[in-house]
Amino acid sequence: MTYDRSHVVLSVRDLSVNYLARRGRVRAVSNVSFDLHAGETLALIGESGCGKSTLNLALIRQLPNTAVTEGAGILYTYRDGRQVDVLKFSDRAMRRFLWSECAMVFQGALNSLNPVLRVSDMVYDTASAHGIGRDEARRRVLKLFEQVRLDAARVFKSYPHELSGGMRQRVLLALSLLLRPQVVIMDEPTTAVDILTQRSILDVLKELRAELNFSVIFISHDLAVAAEIADTVATMYAGEIVEIGPVNDVFYKSRHAYTLSLLNAAPRLSVGREELMSIPGSPPDLIEPPPGCKFHERCAFATDVCRTVPPPLVEYEGGRLAACHETERVLENALETRKAALA
Amino acid sequence: MTPIVELRGVHREFIKDRERVPVLQDINLEIEPDEVICLVGESGCGKTTTGKIIAGLLNPSSGEMLVDGRSLASRSGKEEKLLRRQLQIVHQDPFASLNPAHTIGDILSFPLRRHRMVKGSGGLQRRIWELLTMVDLTPPGDIVNKYPHQLSGGQRQRVSIARALTVQPRLIVADEAVSMVDVSIRISLLKMLQNLRRELGLTIVFITHDLALAKYFAWEGRIAVMYLGRIVEIGRTPDVIANPAHPYTRALLAAVPEADPELTRHKQAMRLRSDDIPKLTALPPGCAFHPRCPFYVPGTCDVNVPALTDAPGFAQEVACIPVQQGQAAQQIVEDDVDLNPVPAHGLD
Numbered sequence: 001m002t003y004d005r006s007h008v009v010l011s012v013r014d015l016s017v018n019y020l021a022r023r024g025r026v027r028a029v030s031n032v033s034f035d036l037h038a039g040e041t042l043a044l045i046g047e048s049g050c051g052k053s054t055l056n057l058a059l060i061r062q063l064p065n066t067a068v069t070e071g072a073g074i075l076y077t078y079r080d081g082r083q084v085d086v087l088k089f090s091d092r093a094m095r096r097f098l099w100s101e102c103a104m105v106f107q108g109a110l111n112s113l114n115p116v117l118r119v120s121d122m123v124y125d126t127a128s129a130h131g132i133g134r135d136e137a138r139r140r141v142l143k144l145f146e147q148v149r150l151d152a153a154r155v156f157k158s159y160p161h162e163l164s165g166g167m168r169q170r171v172l173l174a175l176s177l178l179l180r181p182q183v184v185i186m187d188e189p190t191t192a193v194d195i196l197t198q199r200s201i202l203d204v205l206k207e208l209r210a211e212l213n214f215s216v217i218f219i220s221h222d223l224a225v226a227a228e229i230a231d232t233v234a235t236m237y238a239g240e241i242v243e244i245g246p247v248n249d250v251f252y253k254s255r256h257a258y259t260l261s262l263l264n265a266a267p268r269l270s271v272g273r274e275e276l277m278s279i280p281g282s283p284p285d286l287i288e289p290p291p292g293c294k295f296h297e298r299c300a301f302a303t304d305v306c307r308t309v310p311p312p313l314v315e316y317e318g319g320r321l322a323a324c325h326e327t328e329r330v331l332e333n334a335l336e337t338r339k340a341a342l343a
Numbered sequence: 344m345t346p347i348v349e350l351r352g353v354h355r356e357f358i359k360d361r362e363r364v365p366v367l368q369d370i371n372l373e374i375e376p377d378e379v380i381c382l383v384g385e386s387g388c389g390k391t392t393t394g395k396i397i398a399g400l401l402n403p404s405s406g407e408m409l410v411d412g413r414s415l416a417s418r419s420g421k422e423e424k425l426l427r428r429q430l431q432i433v434h435q436d437p438f439a440s441l442n443p444a445h446t447i448g449d450i451l452s453f454p455l456r457r458h459r460m461v462k463g464s465g466g467l468q469r470r471i472w473e474l475l476t477m478v479d480l481t482p483p484g485d486i487v488n489k490y491p492h493q494l495s496g497g498q499r500q501r502v503s504i505a506r507a508l509t510v511q512p513r514l515i516v517a518d519e520a521v522s523m524v525d526v527s528i529r530i531s532l533l534k535m536l537q538n539l540r541r542e543l544g545l546t547i548v549f550i551t552h553d554l555a556l557a558k559y560f561a562w563e564g565r566i567a568v569m570y571l572g573r574i575v576e577i578g579r580t581p582d583v584i585a586n587p588a589h590p591y592t593r594a595l596l597a598a599v600p601e602a603d604p605e606l607t608r609h610k611q612a613m614r615l616r617s618d619d620i621p622k623l624t625a626l627p628p629g630c631a632f633h634p635r636c637p638f639y640v641p642g643t644c645d646v647n648v649p650a651l652t653d654a655p656g657f658a659q660e661v662a663c664i665p666v667q668q669g670q671a672a673q674q675i676v677e678d679d680v681d682l683n684p685v686p687a688h689g690l691d
Contacts, residue, residue, distance in 0.1 A: 047525040149618075166618070194385035194552065199598035200618055221526060224555070224600035228607040247604045265530050266602040267559035269584060270610075274559060278531030282495050341603075 003039035003231055008077060009182050009215050010036040010059075010102075015071035017051070017058045017239075024287045028054040028067070030239045036183065041209065041216040043230035043247075045223060045262070049283050051239040052219045056185050059217070060102060061086065061094055076101065079182065100130050103176035105169075107188035112172055113160040119171060120156050123178065130179055137178070144174035147211070148204045166197035170204060177212060185217045190225055202229060223266045227251060235259045238284050238294040241313070245320030254334040255322035257301045264337070271341065293325065301326040301333075345412040346373040347514055347546050348397055348430070352406035355392055364623050366392045368572045370406070371651065374514070374546060379537075379564030381549045381557040381580070383595075387623065388569040394516040394550045398432035428458060431512040435519035437499035441491040447502050448487035451475075454509040474505040479535055497528040504536070514546040522551065533560050554599050558584050568592045571623065571631040574651055578659020588654055588661035590638050613637070630663070638665040 017029040029051045036042055044052045057063045059074060074086040078101070089097060098104075106112050114122060120138075127137030138156075145152035148170040160168060169189060176184050190198040206229065209216065220226050226233055227247065234244040235258060243256035254260040261279045268274065281298040284290050290297055296306040305325050313323040324330060355367040367389045374380055374397070382390040395401040396408060399415070407414045410426045418426065434440040441450060451471045455461050461470045475483035478501040491499055500520060507515055517536065521529045537560075540547055551557050557566055558580060567577040568589065576589040587593045597613040615635040621627055627634050633644040649662040655669045 047527060164619070195554070195595050195598050196385065196615070196618065198600075202600065222600075223526070223602040224607060227602050227604040228600040251602075251604050262527060263602065265527050267555040268601045268603055268606065269555045269558055269596060269599055270601060270606060271603075272581070272585075273562055276530045276559060278529070278534070279527035280531070282497065282528070 003037050003041075003215075005037055007038040008035045009038050010077075011073075011075040012036075012059065013072035013075065015055070015058060015069070015074065017054050017063065018068045018070075020066050020068065021287065026286045027239050027289065028286060029058060032239075032241050034234060034241060034244060036215050036217060038182070038215060039209070039213045040231050041218055041229055042232045042234060043218045043220060043226035044234050044236055044241075045220055045226050046236035047221055047262075047283060049286075050236040052236050053187055054239075055236070056104075056187055056217065056219055059086070059185065060098060060104060061089070076183075096130070099126065099176075099181065100179040101181050102183040102185065103179070103181040105172050105176050105184060105186040105189050107191050110160060110165075110168060113168060115160055117159075118156075119158055119160070123156075123175065126175070126178060132179070141174065141178055144177055145171075147208060148174045149200070150174070164197075165193050166200060169193060169197070169201055173201070173205065173208070177208065177214070180212075181214060183215045183217065185219075187219045188221070189218075191220070191222070198225075205229065223262060224268075235262070238289060239286060240294065240323065241321075242295070242324070243320075243322040245316075245322075246318060249318055249320055252334065252338045253331055255316060255320065255327045255331050256324040257299045257326060257330050258295045258324075260330050260334050260337075261298075261300070263334075293323075299326075301329055344375055346409070347376045347411065348372075348374045349409040349412070350393075350396065350403075350406065351409065353393075353396060353403040353408065354405045355389075355396065355401065356404050362624050365626070366572055366623060367396075367403075370574060372567065372574065372577075374548065376513070376546055377540070377544055379540065379547045379549060379561045381551060381561040381564065381566045382569060383551055383554055383557045383566060384569035385552060385595075385620070387571070387620070389572040390550045390552075390569050391518055393569070394432065394518050394548060397430065397514070397548055398516045399427045399430050400432065428510045429513040430516070431507040431510065431514070432516040432518060433500070433503050433507050433520045435522055437496055437503050437523065438491075440503055441499055441506075443491050446488050446490055447475075447494075450491075450502060451506055451509055454506065458510050460509060460511065470509075474508055477508065477539065478502070478505045479531075480505070495528075497524045497532060500524055500532060501535070504539075508539070508543075512545070514548065516548040516550065518550045519552070520549075521556070522553070529556070530559075536560075554584075554595060555601075568595070571621065571626060573631065573662065575632070575663070576659060576661045577651065578657070582658040586657060588657040588659060588666050589632075589663050590636050590666070591632050594635075632663075638663070638670070640665050640670070 012032060012034050015032045019026040019028055032055060046052050058069050075083055076086050077083050123137050123141045124134055142152045145155055150170055190201050230247045233247050233250040234241045235256060237258045243250060243259045250259060264277045267276060279298050284294050292308045293306045293311050296302040311323045311325045313321050315321055350370050350372040353367055353370040356363050356365045370393060382393055384390050396403055415423050448471055451474055452467055455467055455470055461467045472483045475486055480486045480501050521532050539545055549560055561580045564580060566580045566583045567574045570591050576583060576592050587596050594613050594615055597611055601607040617635045629645040629647055630649050633639050643664050649664045651660050651662040654661045654667045
């Protein structure tokens with residue numbers, strides 16, 4: 001996919017989220033910054049507890065009260081060029097902003113759909129809350145249902161339990177686009193579904209993106225899904241974005257040891273016999289994170305510097321960022337792996 | 344060699360809402376000692392039910408299971424008990440399969456004592472230490488007095504495996520045993536299982552929906568692909584993955600995204616005739632895959648149930664009549680991959 005690099009839709013600046021627990025402050029997200037461009041698909045990848053879901057809930061300000069969000073801003077640019085800071089929205093403005101400018105698709109479609117309402121009623125409710133008439137809403141949603149390859153008329157009249165898991169997920173995808181948002185956030189939308197269902201959701205998503213040109217923040221622990229649909233990939237570890245860049249660069253020329261280790265642990269189907277490696281240990285405690293680089297205890301490249309000095313996020317060629325002291329050694333290793341794979 | 348476990352014409356049905364649900368139909372499977380066999384398929388294909396039958400947790404509705412060449416029913420009570428003990432299972436969810444009120448030491452000591460696997464309290468402790476070391480939970484002293492909630496998902500799954508090993512099984516069914524564990528930790532669990540297999544001469548039945556993982560884990564073993572209660576393809580892993588025979592296997596392999604951007608974006612797509620999976624209570628006649636199958640031959644596939652047998656050009660066995668007749672070979676390449684069936688215009 002190509003996207004417009006000159007037009008930034010969402011600019012996240014220095015965002016941190018802390019949960020207040022009895023033992024202390026859990027630093028779930030620390031100093032995250034990134035830009036999302038018009039039409040761009042950004043995949044946030046990382047393992048459980050890395051802060052990717054917290055980050056996304058923070059973007060739409062849907063975190064529980066125990067979470068404290070701080071930051072220099074979440075700057076959103078409307079289609080007419082007006083810029084606002086989402087962090088400064090009132091609750092009312094936030095409600096208006098959600099769905100019409102920024103929509104969410106969650107994992108587990110059954111939990112996102114009201115079991116006692118027909119799909120049609122959910123559509124009408126949403127539309128009327130945002131000042132759109134019934135006929136217009138109906139017209140739009142039927143078209144969207146066709147675009148996600150659903151039997152539009154039947155699905156429109158159905159209750160959620162009458163639909164299969166894959167159909168529900170596509171209903172959610174269609175509903176998220178009902179108010180023509182510029183940004184859609186998807187949290188593991190293909191995680192709980194079967195292979196062929198996942199394939200149809202991914203295909204549908206690609207088609208919709210090509211036609212409607214919205215931006216996507218895609219959260220996943222599945223590297224394969226990210227490899228397939230992302231323009232840009234950001235790796236998260238222990239609440240930080242440790243590497244971000246164009247998808248091919250991040251996968252083939254990894255500059256952070258964690259990204260490289262994750263890739264070395266992911267089996268691929270069509271490459272014959274593989275030697276894979278696990279990452280030793282487990283993710284760090286976010287209340288008292290280790291000093292220096294938070295990954296150093298599990299890192300095969302770690303040196304004395306890594307154990308004491310937190311690596312800054314440094315910019316490299318091609319609009320890439322990585323926070324790794326040993327980035328040159330990592331890159332060399334990644335390039336060798338790639339060369340071996342191509343041979 | 345006599346198979347350690349053999350399923351012969353196994354059917355299994357469940358009753359749901361007074362309706363008979365045929366979950367498994369005519370499963371024939373021989374599991375050799377020391378082998379790794381992967382059962383793969385989507386939800387509802389019967390892989391877990393097959394695993395439970397192999398582990399002795401469920402009985403077939405009809406057909407029989409032989410252990411070491413003889414059915415369990417034909418053995419004495421004592422013999423049956425011993426054989427059942429040798430077939431163990433590791434469940435998917437380590438949060439649900441370990442009792443939260445017991446320490447890890449307790450969890451391991453119950454089966455050891457119940458089955459008199461050790462002598463005296465010294466022997467018990469030694470064996471627990473040994474088991475924890477075998478699953479790389481070291482030092483064991485740090486683990487024995489902990490409760491499950493104090494361990495990570497990966498550590499808990501190691502405890503589950505250690506528990507299965509308490510009774511010195513010859514076969515372990517691992518039912519989605521690493522699905523709930525993070526990517527970075529999965530591989531070490533799988534490697535540990537492989538090491539245990541080699542050291543203890545274990546047979547492993549590995550059940551997963553993740554084809555890439557199946558390929559990695561069972562590279563030296565076999566893969567059986569299941570669809571709606573039947574095995575549709577079975578053979579050596581490299582054969583099935585590199586040269587899939589059954590159209591369903593081909594569709595699955597084509598559909599899986601790969602952790603490699605170039606590879607995954609240039610994969611040959613395979614479009615099925617329908618996305619809908621038939622219900623088990625209303626299975627299509629003939630081959631259950633025919634309503635979705637791109638190789639469908641009217642008058643054949645919707646009438647005859649294909650047998651699982653050899654096919655020309657393939658080293659593995661496959662249950663597909665067109666493939667067995669050599670007709671489907673040319674159709675592998677999908678000629679018309681239309682990714683944009685919807686007119687390309689926006690909402691406005």
